[in-house]
Amino acid sequence: MTATEPVDLTVADLHPALGDPALTSMNFLNEVSERYPAAVSLAAGRPYEEFFDLAAVHRHLDTFHKHLTDDLGHSSEQARRLLLQYGRTKGIVHHLIARNLAVDEQITVDPEAVVVTVGCQEAMFLVLRALRAGPEDVLLAVAPTYVGLTGAARLVDLPVWPVAGGPSGVDLADLSVQVRRARAAGLRPRACYVMPDFANPSGVSISAEDRRRLLTLAAEEDLLLLEDNPYGLFHSADGPRPPTLKALDTGRRVVYLGSFAKTVLPGARVGYVVADQRVAGPDGRVGPLADQLAMIKSMVTVNTSPIAQAVIGGRLLENGCSLVAANTRERSAYTRNLRHLVTGLRRRFPGRAAVRWTVPAGGFFVVVTVPFPVDDALLDRSARDYGVLWTPMAHFYDDTAPVCALRLSVSAVTPQQIDVGLDRLTALITDEVARRAG
Numbered sequence: 001m002t003a004t005e006p007v008d009l010t011v012a013d014l015h016p017a018l019g020d021p022a023l024t025s026m027n028f029l030n031e032v033s034e035r036y037p038a039a040v041s042l043a044a045g046r047p048y049e050e051f052f053d054l055a056a057v058h059r060h061l062d063t064f065h066k067h068l069t070d071d072l073g074h075s076s077e078q079a080r081r082l083l084l085q086y087g088r089t090k091g092i093v094h095h096l097i098a099r100n101l102a103v104d105e106q107i108t109v110d111p112e113a114v115v116v117t118v119g120c121q122e123a124m125f126l127v128l129r130a131l132r133a134g135p136e137d138v139l140l141a142v143a144p145t146y147v148g149l150t151g152a153a154r155l156v157d158l159p160v161w162p163v164a165g166g167p168s169g170v171d172l173a174d175l176s177v178q179v180r181r182a183r184a185a186g187l188r189p190r191a192c193y194v195m196p197d198f199a200n201p202s203g204v205s206i207s208a209e210d211r212r213r214l215l216t217l218a219a220e221e222d223l224l225l226l227e228d229n230p231y232g233l234f235h236s237a238d239g240p241r242p243p244t245l246k247a248l249d250t251g252r253r254v255v256y257l258g259s260f261a262k263t264v265l266p267g268a269r270v271g272y273v274v275a276d277q278r279v280a281g282p283d284g285r286v287g288p289l290a291d292q293l294a295m296i297k298s299m300v301t302v303n304t305s306p307i308a309q310a311v312i313g314g315r316l317l318e319n320g321c322s323l324v325a326a327n328t329r330e331r332s333a334y335t336r337n338l339r340h341l342v343t344g345l346r347r348r349f350p351g352r353a354a355v356r357w358t359v360p361a362g363g364f365f366v367v368v369t370v371p372f373p374v375d376d377a378l379l380d381r382s383a384r385d386y387g388v389l390w391t392p393m394a395h396f397y398d399d400t401a402p403v404c405a406l407r408l409s410v411s412a413v414t415p416q417q418i419d420v421g422l423d424r425l426t427a428l429i430t431d432e433v434a435r436r437a438g
């Protein structure tokens with residue numbers, strides 16, 4: 001090879017995760033929607049964007065800046081530096097996140113146990129990187145599983161071992177079986193990833209009793225629980241929400257993963273992790289797991305943009321640190337859409353047992369089960385010939401078995417778009433059933 005010859009690499013020469021469906025899944029789904037921009041998208045789990053307001057972003061920044069000077073006593077020089085310079089690895093809105101968790105979730109947490117991250121995605125990556133100590137380590141995860149979690153696990157060479165989700169959100173008997181099976185195979189299950197509230201993609205929530213049982217089981221099996229909660233605020237029913245696992249956690253079993261993508265702005269790319277587990281360092285000094293995660297973060301993103309954090313901080317401050325209060329419009333839009341979708345399905349598929357759907361108590365997602373396998377080729381045809389996008393549920397399972405289900409999302413559409421999307425989906429399903437019968 002000469003010095004001027006271009007160097008060609010193949011994926012086979014790169015990290016094995018790069019050839020893995022878990023990593024290509026998101027790109028594929030984005031590509032399909034870019035290829036068919038006129039299609040109605042019941043695929044995107046993006047938040048409703050009609051409420052986004054650029055002027056509010058400026059105001060949030062100012063509010064946070066004022067908080068730094070007036071409440072925390074920083075000089076304007078210090079406040080300017082905090083916002084515009086490199087900064088604290090664990091973040092600068094940790095105290096507001098701790099306050100938010102106390103106000104909205106009755107979670108008491110030391111702000112030092114919080115790491116502010118570049119989206120929840122980075123939080124997942126940091127936790128998985130830290131937990132993967134050796135080749136015997138595995139992560140249990142309720143299936144179907146959010147593909148961002150599976151992809152992050154791949155990148156740190158941590159196998160994901162599925163646990164049945166089922167209608168109750170987590171099958172506790174199966175969790176015990178899988179822990180034992182993994183241990184019998186010489187593996188070390190480090191943690192179980194769960195989404196107790198309106199899971200992505202299943203939409204299912206775990207009952208308050210099962211949350212308590214899950215914590216007991218985690219203690220008995222000496223497992224950590226990774227609780228991911230991006231959708232918990234968007235419950236449809238009136239009345240109290242069930243407590244988060246972290247609120248019930250008296251034994252530091254739960255690592256809590258938070259995202260401001262759905263409750264403030266996805267463009268800010270801010271999330272966080274609460275990691276209050278105590279870790280003894282080589283010198284015998286004990287600190288929160290958050291400190292170890294910060295060490296990893298310092299080598300991944302250094303620190304989360306303080307400007308982005310300030311936007312989140314300002315929004316929190318303007319709402320008494322309550323995202324419940326900040327999201328009343330959003331919650332009612334999602335509730336209205338979810339009801340509209342479920343009513344629309346009922347109207348379009350009356351008495352057709354072959355087509356079934358979940359009726360979630362909140363969140364963004366409904367899963368529709370159909371009498372034929374749903375794959376990427378069908379999605380492509382749906383977008384091209386019928387003008388409607390959705391997500392094949394196969395993307396959320398870590399194997400190649402056919403899956404006869406698709407995920408619909410109500411978050412980024414209007415009721416009118418839901419009607420159009422459902423009409424088109426109904427035509428697709430009807431034609432597909434007829435095609436297979438004939």
Ligand SMILES: Cc1ncc(COP(=O)(O)O)c(C=O)c1O
Nearest residue numbers: 119120121146200228259261271
């Ligand atoms: C379950 C779940 N966890 C994490 C994330 C990632 O959140 P973020 O945008 O804060 O990285 C998402 C995004 O859709 C999600 O659905």
